[in-house]
Amino acid sequence: LESDRNQPIAIEADQGSLDQKNQVTTxxxxxxxxxxxxxxxxxxxxxxxDKSGNQTMNAEGNPVxxxxxxxxxxxxxxxxxxxxxxxxxxxxxxSGNAKVQRGGDVxxxxxxxxxxxxxxxxxxxGNVTGAKKGGRVSVIIQxxxxxxxxx
Amino acid sequence: MNRFRNLLFPLALALILGGLSAWLERVSEVSVxxxxxxxxxxxxxxxxxxGKRFDEQGWLKEQITADSAWQLxxxxxxxxxxxxxxxxxxxxxxxxxxxxxxxxxxxxxxxxLQNEVVLTAPESASRPAAQxxxxxxxxxxxxQTAQTDAPxxxxxxxxxxxxxxxxxxxxxxxxDLPSNVKAIIYDFKHKN
Numbered sequence: 001l002e003s004d005r006n007q008p009i010a011i012e013a014d015q016g017s018l019d020q021k022n023q024v025t026t027x028x029x030x031x032x033x034x035x036x037x038x039x040x041x042x043x044x045x046x047x048x049x050d051k052s053g054n055q056t057m058n059a060e061g062n063p064v065x066x067x068x069x070x071x072x073x074x075x076x077x078x079x080x081x082x083x084x085x086x087x088x089x090x091x092x093x094x095s096g097n098a099k100v101q102r103g104g105d106v107x108x109x110x111x112x113x114x115x116x117x118x119x120x121x122x123x124x125x126g127n128v129t130g131a132k133k134g135g136r137v138s139v140i141i142q143x144x145x146x147x148x149x150x151x
Numbered sequence: 152m153n154r155f156r157n158l159l160f161p162l163a164l165a166l167i168l169g170g171l172s173a174w175l176e177r178v179s180e181v182s183v184x185x186x187x188x189x190x191x192x193x194x195x196x197x198x199x200x201x202g203k204r205f206d207e208q209g210w211l212k213e214q215i216t217a218d219s220a221w222q223l224x225x226x227x228x229x230x231x232x233x234x235x236x237x238x239x240x241x242x243x244x245x246x247x248x249x250x251x252x253x254x255x256x257x258x259x260x261x262x263x264l265q266n267e268v269v270l271t272a273p274e275s276a277s278r279p280a281a282q283x284x285x286x287x288x289x290x291x292x293x294x295q296t297a298q299t300d301a302p303x304x305x306x307x308x309x310x311x312x313x314x315x316x317x318x319x320x321x322x323x324x325x326x327d328l329p330s331n332v333k334a335i336i337y338d339f340k341h342k343n
Contacts, residue, residue, distance in 0.1 A: 009337075010335050011336060015329055015330060020325070
């Protein structure tokens with residue numbers, strides 16, 4: 001939800017550390033993060049903040065899982081062994097067996113980039129740097145009529 | 152409080168004065184016998200302690216207040232009741248530590264604080280006010296570190312949370328929470 005960004009972030013973890021000088025906060029061990037309707041579960045999360053207050057979050061896990069309520073379009077869930085989020089751009093990048101699902105629509109690939117503002121996601125197959133021949137991308141989009149019946 | 156010179160000064164003064172008067176009293180007597188003091192009773196005690204220490208440029212560096220302070224015979228620890236220690240840098244307050252009981256080891260330069268320990272750091276241009284509450288805290292005054300294994304509650308601006316245990320290194324600005332961390336984080340910039 002658009003309002004998620006203005007909500008406080010609730011975090012639970014086994015360990016935590018705050019580096020005031022570099023404005024880096026690290027949480028590790030059963031990390032659960034909630035902000036409004038957004039929720040993330042990961043093994044490790046590192047949140048850094050630049051001078052203008054923009055936050056970057058890097059989460060790792062097996063896999064990292066996240067979910068978020070969309071503005072009147074249902075609920076989106078995603079996972080990947082690595083999730084990167086930048087508040088300045090609103091972009092969430094899932095990599096490592098990335099998968100995003102919303103209702104009956106499913107996208108699977110090596111890297112999936114999800115724009116929280118436009119709610120558009122881009123699926124890339126294979127290694128983005130092109131070092132190895134690309135893997136396949138799989139996207140299943142349910143016909144709108146079927147979607148209407150499902151809601 | 153690298154060295155509690157301000158604290159030592161009154162203690163040393165008390166010792167010297169005590170020793171001097173004892174010496175003057177005894178100078179006319181032939182033999183001087185050493186009186187073994189009761190180890191359980193303070194050798195001296197001070198009420199309503201106020202101490203300040205300044206750095207080489209004359210800036211206020213450390214400030215200590217306590218309801219009372221005492222030292223047992225032949226012991227290296229000074230006991231303080233309701234003590235509060237303020238650390239300043241170039242006259243600006245860096246942090247304050249307070250508790251109902253405290254023991255300061257003159258050699259190790261460590262302070263053990265017990266019973267409602269509160270560590271506060273005022274807001275500065277780069278960070279919001281911060282506060283940590285716990286039951287007991289070990290402060291290494293020279294290394295400027297503080298640590299406990301007791302449950303802690305902390306606030307950092309509007310953000311707040313809790314954990315079991317804490318290690319804070321003031322020089323590096325790092326705070327480690329070793330277990331059971333729960334936090335609600337507000338964005339300091341947006342002040343929502």
